[in-house]
Amino acid sequence: MTPVETDGKNRIGLTIADYKGAKSTLCPGCGHDAITGSIIQAAFEAGLEPHRVAKLSGIGCSSKTPAYFLGRSHGFNAVHGRMPSIATGVSVANRTLTLLGVSGDGDTASIGLGQFLHLVRRNVPLLYIVENNGVYGLTKGQFSATADVGSKAKSGRVNELMPIDVCALAIELGCGFVARSFSGDPKQLRPILKAALSHRGTAVVDVISPCVTFNNHEGSTKSYLNVKEHDAPLHDIFFIPSYENIEVDYAPGESREVTLHDGSRITLKKLGEDYDPSDALRALETIHHGRQEDKFVTGLLYVDPDKEPFEQDLRLIKTPLASLPLEKVRPPKEVLDEVMGALMTGKY
Amino acid sequence: MTPVETDGKNRIGLTIADYKGAKSTLCPGCGHDAITGSIIQAAFEAGLEPHRVAKLSGIGCSSKTPAYFLGRSHGFNAVHGRMPSIATGVSVANRTLTLLGVSGDGDTASIGLGQFLHLVRRNVPLLYIVENNGVYGLTKGQFSATADVGSKAKSGRVNELMPIDVCALAIELGCGFVARSFSGDPKQLRPILKAALSHRGTAVVDVISPCVTFNNHEGSTKSYLNVKEHDAPLHDIFFIPSYENIEVDYAPGESREVTLHDGSRITLKKLGEDYDPSDALRALETIHHGRQEDKFVTGLLYVDPDKEPFEQDLRLIKTPLASLPLEKVRPPKEVLDEVMGALMTGKY
Amino acid sequence: MKATTNDFSIHVATVNGSGSQTANTTLLRTIFQMGVPVSGKNLFPSNIAGLPTWFTIRVSERGYLARTRHNDVLVAMNPETSVQDIGAMGPGSILILNEGVPAPRIPEDRTVYKIPFNKLVEPLVADVKLRKLVVNMIYVGVVAHLLGIDLTEVDRALSAQLGKKPKALDMNRAAVRAGADYATRNLKSAPFRLERRDKTEKKILIEGNQAGALGAMFGGVTFLSWYPITPSSSLAESLMAYLDQYRRDPKTGEATFAVIQAEDEIAAIGMVLGASWTGARAMTTTSGPGLSLMTEFTGFAYYAEIPAVIWDIQRVGPSTGLPTRTSQADILSTVFLSHGDTKHVILLPATVEDCFDFGMRAFDLAERLQTPVFVLSDLDLGMNVWMSDPFSYPDKPWDRGKVLDAEALAKAGTFERYRDLDKDGIPYRTLPGTDHPLAGYFTRGSGHDEKAKYTEDAETYKRVMDRLARKYDTARSLVPPPVIERTPGAEIGILGFGSSHWGIVEARDLLAAEGLKTSYLLLKAIPFTSDVESFIKSCDRVYVVEQNRDAQMASLLRMDYPGLAMKLRSILHYDGLSLDAQSIVDQVREREGVLAR
Amino acid sequence: MKATTNDFSIHVATVNGSGSQTANTTLLRTIFQMGVPVSGKNLFPSNIAGLPTWFTIRVSERGYLARTRHNDVLVAMNPETSVQDIGAMGPGSILILNEGVPAPRIPEDRTVYKIPFNKLVEPLVADVKLRKLVVNMIYVGVVAHLLGIDLTEVDRALSAQLGKKPKALDMNRAAVRAGADYATRNLKSAPFRLERRDKTEKKILIEGNQAGALGAMFGGVTFLSWYPITPSSSLAESLMAYLDQYRRDPKTGEATFAVIQAEDEIAAIGMVLGASWTGARAMTTTSGPGLSLMTEFTGFAYYAEIPAVIWDIQRVGPSTGLPTRTSQADILSTVFLSHGDTKHVILLPATVEDCFDFGMRAFDLAERLQTPVFVLSDLDLGMNVWMSDPFSYPDKPWDRGKVLDAEALAKAGTFERYRDLDKDGIPYRTLPGTDHPLAGYFTRGSGHDEKAKYTEDAETYKRVMDRLARKYDTARSLVPPPVIERTPGAEIGILGFGSSHWGIVEARDLLAAEGLKTSYLLLKAIPFTSDVESFIKSCDRVYVVEQNRDAQMASLLRMDYPGLAMKLRSILHYDGLSLDAQSIVDQVREREGVLAR
């Protein structure tokens, strides 16, 4: 069910090359590069118009990656941990843009935790990807706040603090789209990214992304080996964009379907026990139990397609604020006269 | 079961007056003043030694209150939203102190959210009280991040964003003692405060505390009237300090008992259905349902008496760092010689 | 002894939250209606209710609006401060004393009027709580009578204010009457009179923050993100009110603006940068502590070259300081806000007209220069009531600066974000969403070249930094120039800015009256324009008047003009009270070796 | 042509993460072992692997440690930069070129040695990945041979380094041999020689951050809270390593210190303030962006008077800037860090000995002055390898400042937190937990009186601010004084600080050789001590050398000494590369009108 035509062009006539960016300067084998690959593929398949996309990030190896995809789009590499506030401004200033945010676990769960949670609370429309490796890569391997209990650093130090689970927090803050995946599983990651891009509010996707240089050793819980071993997918995920009406039929009870606001659909094919992603408490429970059992539960954890996005609270005019002409935003002379008149009566 | 002797002195021979502070400058009727009263009473009954207590706060009407109790103790009125980091430093520098932190909903859930959650994650030993009125009192009544959906401000604006629930977040971050109460219910609040003071890790107590000046009107969900109406206590709470061995006996199944690390006990007398405060998921569920039903669920939401406090992760020496003498902290000349010797071989 | 007419100040001492606000406003408006220039200053505590607060009304036929050191009429309602308040009275002043309120021995040359306020209010209102409020209206009546104000004038002011609430109106009317009647029956006439004039015709009364909000609206603001903090909140809140009224579709309720109350100031400035990078006219309002939190992001905006308008309504620091007192002590920390070689552009409004004007102009400058522009107002200017000529509608369209749209890109055929094509240090930018393959670029706070590509190359880094310095020089020719008043034969120059202006204006007259001629430069912006240098050159010595301890503006001038450094002398005022003329006069006298008389 | 002995620099161009570090260190140590003064500078990118990186070894019999503009020996391993690297070679230099790496036309007066590194490594190592690492050791062998270094010296250095890993040792030994053998067989001798001396005996090699960490440990640090950021992380991390080794009970593992990796810099400084308020010796380490985030809290600490030690290892700004390049551009923003009249104390280490010394002293000063003390080091000093005399054990105990314990309180019978009893502006404090009824007080960033009680009183506020200014003056007499070298008959003065010291030392010799005599002041702290003024006075003109664009230190000097403002001339260097002597010489020459030869 990929929308790519035989000539290697997508529905708006662009090739995969049109979605690539500069050459990566990350370490060979870095999980982040794999995610970049999935983002490029997802954006290509979704047929995003590059000029309508704004790429946003904070600081870190992960936050460098927006330079490596969608080279034609505007990009904003903010300061450490503050991408959410930038994103909020961008989204509100031009509601027609598609926002694609990339952050790291340090960027999001340490310095950026407050902004991240307030972004989620406002339900600012964007795809927020956390490239989660449990360490500070760019500063050479200190623990981040998502490091698992008992995980050993290269230095030999062992982390004793509980990991912050960005998915659980996002759900607690009422996020309408929360998923977790693994950089090494593009088959699962791509449909999740495409679905997230179709969601009309904040979509949080936590992608476990091993740091081959500082956190891929024996004893690290976020090494490729360990993640592969403990990856516990909830379901197989397929995404059907609105402009396609493919019918997928599974034996009854074998799968679930979620229809997003733009008409596109997510199909979840059962793996083991049935999982209902519309139940927030169930999702939290699943995450908690997963942690107790040292499992990385991946898949679509929670979805609520109908949550009202931020611009609706603001009752924004349809035209992007950024493109309003002067006459729309400077009231006429009469208004000033009216105000001055009132002030002349001493009514300040 | 109050440990006050007939002569109005507590077990360390102090009177209630010894636990009072400066005259309050808050608005007459402010919920915060009622909480101050309960703190004074609890500290008096618990027989805290004033000089062993450090009072901490951020900025706000609520954060002013430490000046109004325990006048003999050291106090630290930090900058807005940053009391948690101050508390962490104080606690680690002198592990023998009892830390009593007071914050507001703006101070904790808006500007301070990141620091608050990281404090909880580290399990820094202190009683952290959130005096929660859903508004910024000191800046004259803007919505805070704990304002309930649909609550109306004096200005007439209606809050559309979901409230941040500090208790739910604290539980998600693994806090070992989480309770909610109401400034107007000292009978419930005092035992909670005393129990929290006996807990050896971070204890979060969210106290709904109406702002009579800016958030006590018709349409506000945090007005005295509305909170009284929707207050839904989970149980009756009694606290028995370690130094007393009173036996309270209820008909079996009528109550639960929790023993804290210092040997003191919390007795929870059933009200309606039985509630098990040792089940984190159950606690989250209760909070979620409460919100859906517009109820303020109060009582001891979650407790885990055995959680390891921060100083244990740090493997701190018993003596407070603050009182270590020079010879304990300046290694002898031999050490410097050893280090220099190595560096002379060019091994830097 | 002859009565002083239309030249005195009234000082009312009460507690906050006691409803004295309405009474004071009524007095102020009454005087304004009578055509006599007037200003009002509110000295309030940093809490919500029950602490001492003072309201001062300056009546000045000559139009002086600054604070006066001594007050002529004191209304002492607050027992907590009455002794101190009365002690501060000047010779020849009069005291309206709430009976039962403690008072020290009062010298002969002061006139005392004891008023049984509580007795007078009892028959008027049954409800005890209500009495607390209404009692204030009684002193309005007393003052009105003593100053010879016709009660119909007070009535007009009252109804203009409470028109919509007939019950309240009647009650307050009655209170005013009660006060006036008591005064008529028991008090001898006072040495101060108010007489009708026509000097306030076509004038307005307004607070600086309100003026700034109006400016922002007419400047076409589309995005405001803020976090509440005194004394800046009223700017954001009056802007919200104006926008709701004039920038929403009356039918659909759709807004041509967005206002976001951020979770803190870091988020507020972050949202502003995101929005203005995208093409919105974005601003934030804050005060000291908030500004300190914006440090990292403003350095980013300087280097990545993103417009932003940041209002700092200065209050007394350091740290939390005195949140409800006025100051001008954020100059140096703001010019150098953030690490590295960061330098910012600052506007310095002195009047409510400046607030309105800069409210618009700050956007033009920020977008033209592609850098944050700070408007440093202060509590005195922002939260007090000022008389002014009405503001005039902008005669120019806005300036959105160097923005290339798809068409322009097609025409140019090439685009480099940070190329200095015009040799003024200002590059061109594009907005996200621009439908042209050349439009996209990558904004970052790390090292970048003219194409906005990442680089660590030493030469390139230096080149970009040198261009930014060039841009800062360009700013000198774009920021509002100072207002200069040269006095023939004056050796002394006075250099001031912001709310100090009003004290200086009055001080210069006083000095002139003593034969000390002064020229005057009212500074409106940083970086300094060329005429600042020439002004200092043209004077023998220049007194730099500022409301801070560390002579911050004088320090900046010394940095920029080492050759003139020795000409600068500092006149400092930093106790949190707005600057009065006498303080300036005294210090100039002293330095000039003139004996105080 | 005769060979130059013990006076040249070796420049190795590779990519980071390729293991060249070991090779370069081996070379460095070999030379050091041979008794010849040496320094090593690492120029690395802001990423983890695969980008260009350069290591430069300066060999100088006369002990010059600064960077040289041109290098004498270039080892060109990196095809990405080889053309540029080779282009930058100076006349008479030699090039060791990795066969197959692109090269431009090379002038006659350079000597080229083409080496088939990849061919040479093949027989040595089977594993392809391993080859990438080992190949670097081959150039060590080549260089050794060309410089006439006995391979046994290299062996010694190698085993000192890899002693514990016999397999690695053998492999690397073999690689060195292979390089040397190839050179012996194929290369003509080079114009540079290394000869044994005894000038490094009893000397140490160390990085500034490591020295600072040692200082902190011997200064008795008990609390470190930090957030990782280049180039400051290595200070925190080597401190952690030293503390684990020397400040933990070997049996119980109990620590006499706490290290907390905070969630960000706001939390880091907050924890430091909480800890030192409680009585710990607390510090944090950061760089530009982190410092900007500490703005609000440091203003609080200034006003509430809480000790804190803050290390800022300066990197290139503004904003994220060039995280792996060196700079001195945080001066002004740090002195005025935070709104209101805030002024900070700054220490300026110039040598690794200063780093060690200030590592201790900063605590004494912070606790004595009860204020934050900033140690402004930089990447060049902090992260590069310096030769130095060994550090000497402190001969004094620590100074914990004016702290009253229960006994002292009992004796005094009274305690007021902010009373200036000693007229030096420094009050007394008590620590929480002090068992005396007088001990408790309330710390706040809002207005307070001598008793630490809340107040908004104008006079009291002013009194406290004036005392803080007095305290800042007291600091002048407590901070480390400058090191002054007066040259008889010199009209010119040079004023520098921090890592610029090394370039200046060399530049002065070069200038002297041309007959330009200079006196020198090495500034160690802000605020300035009285001898700074007298030094400037004593010179006809003073060149202020600094590594920033905006002449930040010169600006501060002009603010403090308006009368001397015209004597100051700026020599600026701000491309992120550490300062070399020639850049200073050229600029002085130019200003002095001396023709460059």
Ligand SMILES: Cc1ncc(C[n+]2csc(CCOP(=O)(O)OP(=O)(O)O)c2C)c(N)n1
């Ligand atoms: C204010 C600030 N503090 C610290 C840093 C240094 N820093 C750069 S990246 C980083 C952490 C990155 O970790 P993460 O977000 O997990 O990204 P990763 O490199 O692991 O992908 C830090 C601390 C900074 N750039 N800015």
Ligand SMILES: Cc1ncc(C[n+]2csc(CCOP(=O)(O)OP(=O)(O)O)c2C)c(N)n1
């Ligand atoms: C950095 C900073 N921003 C803003 C303020 C202004 N301010 C003071 S108190 C406050 C909010 C207090 O709200 P809350 O914490 O709920 O306390 P409450 O007054 O409601 O008890 C704000 C925004 C400040 N002091 N510092």
Ligand code: SF4
């Ligand atoms: S350091 Fe880790 S996170 Fe960074 S690029 Fe290398 S592998 Fe990726």
Ligand code: SF4
């Ligand atoms: S404003 Fe509200 S919160 Fe503040 S003191 Fe008054 S009632 Fe309490």
Ligand SMILES: [Mg+2]
């Ligand atoms: Mg990471």
Ligand SMILES: [Mg+2]
């Ligand atoms: Mg509140």
